[in-house]
Amino acid sequence: MTLGPRQVFPDPVVIGGKPAPQDGKLRLAYFFMLNYDAMKHLKLKPYAALLALVALFTACSGSVENSGAPNTSDQQQANSNAAPQPQVAQGNPTPSPAPLAVQPIPPPPAPAEKPAANSKADVATPSAAGNARAPKLVAPGKKIDYGKQPQEKTLVRAIVIKNGGLANLNIESVVPS
Amino acid sequence: MDFPKVLRPGQAGKIKVKVETGKSPGVHTKSVTIKSNDPNDPSHLVQFEFNVKG
Numbered sequence: 417m418t419l420g421p422r423q424v425f426p427d428p429v430v431i432g433g434k435p436a437p438q439d440g441k442l443r444l445a446y447f448f449m450l451n452y453d454a455m456k457h458l459k460l461k462p463y464a465a466l467l468a469l470v471a472l473f474t475a476c477s478g479s480v481e482n483s484g485a486p487n488t489s490d491q492q493q494a495n496s497n498a499a500p501q502p503q504v505a506q507g508n509p510t511p512s513p514a515p516l517a518v519q520p521i522p523p524p525p526a527p528a529e530k531p532a533a534n535s536k537a538d539v540a541t542p543s544a545a546g547n548a549r550a551p552k553l554v555a556p557g558k559k560i561d562y563g564k565q566p567q568e569k570t571l572v573r574a575i576v577i578k579n580g581g582l583a584n585l586n587i588e589s590v591v592p593s
Numbered sequence: 594m595d596f597p598k599v600l601r602p603g604q605a606g607k608i609k610v611k612v613e614t615g616k617s618p619g620v621h622t623k624s625v626t627i628k629s630n631d632p633n634d635p636s637h638l639v640q641f642e643f644n645v646k647g
Binding site: 561580 | 598599600603604607610612613616627631632633637644646647
């Protein structure tokens, strides 16, 4: 037993107290509408409820590809931690985003400055070495107390000096002032 | 004044200094400047202080 439009909606179809148009196309359009009065008249309530449930289930279920994907999603999650080869095996033509790989930081341009610093150090080192090798005059304190002395007397004293450096100490002059 | 011209590293020398006390009593100060090739102290000043009795 098949139900056709003409069998479901016997003429005249009354919707909201007004007869439905007699045009075939309009009648077909009215077929898909939930005419409660017509359904009540023809006792199609169970079918309407079933149709509504099917429509609701279809709307909520989504596409078949997504509904059957739990296993594949798990596989994708499992493969996400692996190398990018599984993605190629799955035939995903879309280019994958660039992997978050730590790129080596290029060496800073400091080497150009380092030689300068080294050159400074080299310049400073010889001077320091020069100072280390330089002669060093070790003389007594700047003030020597001779104490009480008689008038008109010639004092002859000796000042001991020493070369505390690593090079020869040249005494250029000893000038009284 | 007698003084050595060159002192080798570690070598010591003596500089003989003659000071005239003079007639005026009191405290007097004389000084001697030693000039050498020491880069840190090229001109070293040594002072002599004495008190002349009146």
